Amino acid sequence: MEVTARAPGKIILSGEHAVVHGSTAVAASINLYTYITLRIPPPSAETNDTLILQLKDIGLEFSWPIGRIKEALPESNGLDSSTPATCSGKFAESISALVEEQNIPEAKLALASGVSAFLWLYTCIQGFKPATVIITSELPLGSGLGSSAAICVALSAAFLAFSKSSSLDKGHQGWLDFGENELELLNKWAFEGEKIIHGKPSGIDNTVSTYGNMIKFKSGGLTRIKSAVPLRMLITNTKVGRNTKALVAGVSERTLRHPDAMTSVFNAVDSISKELSTIIQAPAPDDISVTEKEEKIGELMEMNQGLLQCMGVSHASIETVLRTTLKFKLTSKLTGAGGGGCVLTLLPTLLSGTVVDKVIAELETCGFQCLIAGIGGKGAQVSFCGSS
Numbered sequence: 001m002e003v004t005a006r007a008p009g010k011i012i013l014s015g016e017h018a019v020v021h022g023s024t025a026v027a028a029s030i031n032l033y034t035y036i037t038l039r040i041p042p043p044s045a046e047t048n049d050t051l052i053l054q055l056k057d058i059g060l061e062f063s064w065p066i067g068r069i070k071e072a073l074p075e076s077n078g079l080d081s082s083t084p085a086t087c088s089g090k091f092a093e094s095i096s097a098l099v100e101e102q103n104i105p106e107a108k109l110a111l112a113s114g115v116s117a118f119l120w121l122y123t124c125i126q127g128f129k130p131a132t133v134i135i136t137s138e139l140p141l142g143s144g145l146g147s148s149a150a151i152c153v154a155l156s157a158a159f160l161a162f163s164k165s166s167s168l169d170k171g172h173q174g175w176l177d178f179g180e181n182e183l184e185l186l187n188k189w190a191f192e193g194e195k196i197i198h199g200k201p202s203g204i205d206n207t208v209s210t211y212g213n214m215i216k217f218k219s220g221g222l223t224r225i226k227s228a229v230p231l232r233m234l235i236t237n238t239k240v241g242r243n244t245k246a247l248v249a250g251v252s253e254r255t256l257r258h259p260d261a262m263t264s265v266f267n268a269v270d271s272i273s274k275e276l277s278t279i280i281q282a283p284a285p286d287d288i289s290v291t292e293k294e295e296k297i298g299e300l301m302e303m304n305q306g307l308l309q310c311m312g313v314s315h316a317s318i319e320t321v322l323r324t325t326l327k328f329k330l331t332s333k334l335t336g337a338g339g340g341g342c343v344l345t346l347l348p349t350l351l352s353g354t355v356v357d358k359v360i361a362e363l364e365t366c367g368f369q370c371l372i373a374g375i376g377g378k379g380a381q382v383s384f385c386g387s388s
């Protein structure tokens, strides 16, 4: 039996960090995916007493005898795949022990939290079954494009596809969408995985990866929105590594030190995101209204970037991208947790291809990597193959 699930990465158009503190944010999925293949071996197979995890593009493989997992996590067998549960206390310690036993190379230790999320979601949803799980991803890890959420959504999708409660048509050819109730359940499980990786996630990343398209998000609640104009964003990866958990914790510490000032910052972000979502959805019947709209979107992005600087999550590399794009009169803001990672630059509809090429060339001479991703595609999907 085999299933492959895929879940997209995302860009946050406005509201990162502030969304963790209850402000509105706007995010969209992008057409770069994380793929999970779950292979359940026949009872006669050699691997029928092992759980194997292959990180294909990273070139790492981990495996645990099922008996070892049962011994470390006896309680997880009593959990129910239809009731998402938080990995806390004793569970978290036992999972860390299972991950430590795999001796992840020092340079790749950041992967440990992803492997922990995998173990938690697998044992809670699939129990103690032997299986091989293969992960591949088109997303850069730890760059602000939501690889942590995409992996949690894709893992939950693959595991739930073979759970008892699944009503998916296993004879379907090609990518298959989940129903509303299943999306809600897998989003909740993915959020539990994100908690293991992020510490205190807002839930926006797993929600946009689950549902796809574009969403307005506040305090756990989502509103699906539709852009009335095709938004074009250049994504520049500064390639400066950073960790969302640490950056989110840093903003919370600053909030504790300056509660009044930070509350004003978060309120300002809330207003920016609400205005952005209204502008994005408003019809633009002609080129003039499209240009006016893009100017407003650019201005809101600039204001949001200023407030992200106030929160302490910008970085010299991000400032270099801002300065470089400004030379071409283009507006940029960081996306995701900041501290390095990726920066968005709004590419107005009427901007010539020659200018876009020049901006990209100049950014790439700084050592950055540029891409223009498709915005607003589908969320989590599965594809069955070799199922019986």
Ligand SMILES: Nc1ncnc2c1ncn2[C@@H]1O[C@H](COP(=O)(O)OP(=O)(O)O)[C@@H](O)[C@H]1O
Pocket (backbone or CB within 6 Å): 034, 055, 110, 111, 112, 113, 114, 115, 135, 136, 137, 140, 141, 142, 143, 144, 145, 146, 147, 148, 149, 151, 197, 198, 242, 243, 244, 245, 336, 337
């Ligand atoms: N394909 C993957 N395989 C293993 N772990 C992953 C994968 N994708 C994401 N992760 C986990 O998520 C972490 C990155 O998450 P985070 O710091 O939130 O950045 P982002 O979500 O912006 O990529 C990685 O260090 C790793 O633990």
Ligand SMILES: C[C@@](O)(CCOP(=O)(O)O)CC(=O)O
Pocket (backbone or CB within 6 Å): 015, 016, 017, 018, 019, 020, 143, 144, 145, 146, 147, 148, 198, 200, 201, 202, 203, 204, 205, 244, 248, 335, 336, 337, 338
């Ligand atoms: C900073 C934050 O708003 C987004 C983090 O996104 P990413 O992990 O950097 O892709 C955190 C969150 O909302 O959980």
Ligand SMILES: [Mg+2]
Pocket (backbone or CB within 6 Å): 146, 147, 148, 149, 198, 205, 244
């Ligand atoms: Mg993340």
